[in-house]
Amino acid sequence: MENFDLIIVGGGPIGLFTGYFAGLHGLKTIVLEALADYGGQPQMLYPAKNIQDIPAYRSINGTSLTKNLLNALKTTDTVLRKNYRAKELSKFKDHWLINQELAAKSIIIATGEGAFRPKQLPLKLDQESQAHVHYSLPDPSLFLNKEVAVLGGGDSALDFSLELAKLARVALIHRRTAFRGMETNVQKLKKLKNVEILTPYLPQALSFHDNKLRLTCKQVGSSKEWHKDFDEILVAYGFRANNRFLRKWDIQLSEGLVEVDASMRTNLPGVYAIGDAITYDGRAPLIGLGFGEGQIAVMQIMRQIFPEKTLTVHSTALQ
Ligand SMILES: Cc1cc2nc3c(=O)[nH]c(=O)nc-3n(C[C@H](O)[C@H](O)[C@H](O)COP(=O)(O)OP(=O)(O)OC[C@H]3O[C@@H](n4cnc5c(N)ncnc54)[C@H](O)[C@@H]3O)c2cc1C
Structure with a gap:
């Protein structure tokens, strides 16, 4: 059993900032993220869009925001654990347990609208094909000099x-003629000689022969077929969120969101919630607001865990 002062469930922007803030104030903290990448919605849903209402940034995109939050975390002792889905919450004496593996006196739920799962390629895949179908890009070198869809x-x-x-030949295949993503990036891709853009085409079948994936696509609105052999396929169909696990945690919910008081406390003593996971009168899904909620929760936890200590509120006094 690993022991912490605080377990933060969810490595979106709010969980990451709160992990930093808790670390700064000396709480032994771990941040858990279900996915292979941190950053939540800005990183997964709109990485290239400019966010214009993060304090002290005129504009910052989702990828840079996540990078900066992670860089700040590196300056603290807060532990980060990705590919780790919190499924169970239970009580043992005065500690909360996550998945019967991690223990802490306090928990902060920062799960947004729920644990993300990549939307799957809706094709029947044999085991060999599955090994070459990816949903994230953790190690680009895997694709070096390859033929990738x-x-x-x-x-x-x-x-x-x-x-x-930058390192492979790419075929970008989309079911519509227009892309939802940033037009400037579409234009950049159109200029690259090693990138082929195929629209409006829909994948129909995938099979594995002679160490190659044979992808068959059908033109939308016609019977025209196209097929090509690839080494690897990267699926970027977006994510589904699921916070059904919270129902099993006996937490008071309102329309699927966690009810909190003004101190971010839930109905379970020692369990707090912040960010898009929560609801209260007047709440809006904004990153800046969630950062503040994280600070409120951490201050409460400091008072609860170290009642004998004088609370240092300002970071400028933490030298
Ligand atoms: C298109 C779009 C544009 C937006 N633009 C802006 C903007 O301009 N300004 C602004 O302030 N806000 C904007 N938002 C809203 C903002 O992205 C959210 O308010 C913010 O992401 C909420 O952060 P969060 O950390 O609470 O949740 P999320 O970002 O949803 O992150 C939650 C994380 O928790 C993880 N998780 C969930 N369940 C578990 C579990 N059981 N175990 C482990 N991990 C788990 C998830 O995988 C996810 O990574 C925008 C949102 C969208 C969709």
Whole structure:
């Protein structure tokens, strides 16, 4: 059993900032993220869009925001754990347990609208094909000098294609003629010789022969078929969120969101919630607001865990 003062469930912007803030104030903290990448919605849903209402930034995109939050976390002792889905919450004496593996006196739920799962490629895949179908890009070198298909039309598909074009030959395949992602990135891709753009085409079948994936696509609105052999396929169809697990945690919910008081306390003593996971009168899904909620929760936890200590509120006094 690993022991912490605080377990933060969710590595979106709010969980990451709160992990930093808790670390800064000396709480032994771990941040858990279900996905292979941190950053939540800005990183997964709109990585290239400019966010214009983060304090002290005129404008910052989702990828840079996540990078900066992670860089700040590196300056603290807060532990980060990705690919880790919090499924169970239970009580043991005066500690809360996550998945019967991690223990802490306090929990902060920062799960947004729920644990993300990539939308799957809706094709029947044999085991060999599955090994070459990816949903994220943790290690681009895997694609070095390969023939890669990127499926999708949003910002992630465009970002993946631009990134992969630096080291592979790319076919970007989308079911609509227009892309949902940033037009400037579409234009950049159109100029690259090693990138082929295929629209409006929909994948129909995938099979594995002679160490190659044979992808068959059908032109939308006609019977025209196209097929090509690839080494790897990267699917960027977006994500589904699911916070059904919260129902099993006996937490008071209102329309699927966690009810909190003004101190971010839930109905369970020692369990707090912040960010898009919560609801109260007047709340709006804004990153700046969630950062503040994280600070309120951490201050409460400090008072609860170290009642004997004088609370240092300002970071300028933490030298
Ligand atoms: C298109 C779009 C544009 C936006 N633009 C802006 C903007 O300009 N300005 C602004 O302030 N806000 C904007 N927002 C809203 C903003 O993105 C959200 O308010 C913010 O992401 C909420 O952060 P969060 O950390 O609470 O949740 P999320 O970003 O949803 O992150 C939650 C994280 O928790 C993880 N998680 C969930 N369940 C578990 C579990 N059981 N175990 C482990 N991990 C789990 C998820 O995988 C996810 O990574 C925008 C949102 C969208 C969709």
